[in-house]
Amino acid sequence: MKERKFSTRAVHTKFLKEDPHGALHMPVYENVTFEFKTAEELELAFLGRKPGHMYSRISNPTVENFELRLKELTNAAAVMALSSGMAAISNLILAIAGSGDNIVTSKHLFGNTFSLFEKTLKDWGLETRYCDLTDTKRIAKLVDSKTRAIFFETITNPQMEVVDVKALAKIAKESGILLVADTTLTPPYLFDSREFGVDVEVLSSTKYISGGATSVGGLIIDNGTYNWSKNRKLASDAKKYGPFTLLNRLRREVYRNIGACMSAHTAFLQSIGLETLALRIDASCANTLAVAKALEKLGHIRSVNYPGLASSPYYKLAKRQFGAKPGGLLTFDLASKKECFKFMNALKLIRRATNLNDNRTLILHPASTIFCEYDAKLKKEMGVRETMLRLAVGIEDNADLIDDIKQALGGL
């Protein structure tokens, strides 16, 4: 049968088991534990020989339904839902790497991800090697026998840089190293990570998927393309679990022990969000392009950075990788930090808040917020300017957004 399209599948994914009342939404199993008829059945469930939820920190029917819906939409080998996007990254890294290992990435990262690598995980012996991921020759020189992953963001936040994913995948494959993409800005529907050679996706489902900032969540999506016997830490597991090596290590160790599980209520909210994902992404991307084009023509604006603009150095690459919809985030520069603050304070419709892919349009001054813990030198290396504002464009009528921007600029 012809494969159905994204939104159809998002809405019509069948439950694993028929609901006794014929409910069309998966009920919220806001429940901790699950009873078994016999001690023998309980033992089999703990051994993984019998399907059954034991404890909601490990698995839960509502969360599982959300995971299965994502699995159906992405054709992934496995999907795990976690308490946040940062939990997805930290659980993945803890599962694949240990003390003395390294990962290769760029300093052009979300500020909290950089902090996780450079502060939290560094103290436990993980080395992070930074380079310009658009310079593939440089990447190959940093990779060695202890490199466990090449990690990148499909569109970097807030630098709006786009890397050539197929070029990265070529290096990763040649070196036998896992390629991990943070696809928060380009979730499933915008980007087919498997087609471009990504092995594992991590993303914050708090953003687009949650349905408008209803709840905090994260996802690990394993495309099933990596040979886990090439990872020193997981090589012995790979002999036993083959393509399910990462899933097994997460579910039966790291995810279980760290306890960063998604709640049933969050899974319910995000399952509903998933059903309208494509509609909201289409609206947000169209608005972002309209606002970006308008900004380019306005006074006071020093530069506008959005991969969907023909003026972006990443325009052609973004089009190849994400089609005509390179996400709902843009940045623009004013003359100074003082001018940025004055502009933000004059906005009447656009909200001053730190999130993205909310239904509302949100504005942030990255240098004084997400990146406030870093000094001026590091901010420069991270591509975070004092003159830069980040606009996460929502689903409002874009004429109203442009009017608000114009009136706020008028006060400068």
Added chain:
Amino acid sequence: MKIKVNGKDKTIDVSSLTIAGLLKTDNVANPEQVSVQLNGEFVDRQKFADTRLKDGDAVDFLYFMGGGE
């Protein structure tokens, strides 16, 4: 035909049985979710219907996602 299923000896009365057939005759719960190992090697789900079992085979059913019963 004698095989081992999840570590336990089992005698099969039919002369020919595939993994897909075993999932049915054994009433394996949530067959769409189960992962199958044949003599220690995972079998691609697409090959369940074509993989025939033989005397002495060891079959293991594993679940990674829970599932409920």
